[in-house]
């Protein structure tokens with residue numbers, strides 16, 4: 171049985187974009203059931219089985235992912251590897267290779283997918299509040315420009331299901347967030363990080379009509395893993411949602 175994706179955002183012929191929900195995997199609680207992360211305490215064979223289901227669902231042979239650290243290191247994939255790879259200390263991935271899936275693992279953080287249809291280049295960015303502060307989105311767009319000559323105005327962006335303004339409470343925001351984020355405070359101590367990402371994408375030159383926001387809050391929706399919900403309900407141990415972008419193997 172193929173794994174359904176709740177959120178396939180691409181209508182472009184040679185592009186695959188998907189965020190998987192937490193259903194139709196093989197992991198047991200508290201990772202039930204489509205946990206994509208090896209780093210949260212789940213059984214490795216179950217995580218691999220889940221990843222295989224995702225690859226099968228999307229028709230992807232190779233998956234590139236990272237042990238993300240809320241930093242701003244960006245990895246450029248040149249040659250397609252012979253096997254799946256998970257890189258250390260990376261929070262954004264980019265390539266112009268076909269048939270390779272770039273995967274972000276997240277539970278409340280945003281996965282931001284970037285596609286330049288002119289240069290046929292893609293990127294996947296992991297962005298939590300720390301990523302917003304260190305501007306990883308803008309750095310990734312700038313690196314697409316330097317590596318692939320991508321013009322920001324050609325790039326389309328999709329922001330995955332992630333923590334919504336309804337649940338983005340930051341009681342230490344005066345220490346953690348720059349004052350420029352105050353404009354995105356929706357009520358006392360609550361911030362709209364979907365709009366912060368949209369603003370940062372526009373700041374680096376993307377057209378507003380090419381930016382889509384899923385608008386689904388992972389902390390509210392039972393369909394997705396959520397770190398904040400896991401904290402509310404107990405010890406914070408939970409799985410990770412997976413968001414994948416890929417240029418299809420055969421150009422149509």
Ligand SMILES: [Zn+2]
Pocket residue numbers: 333334335336337387388389390391
């Ligand atoms: Zn919410």
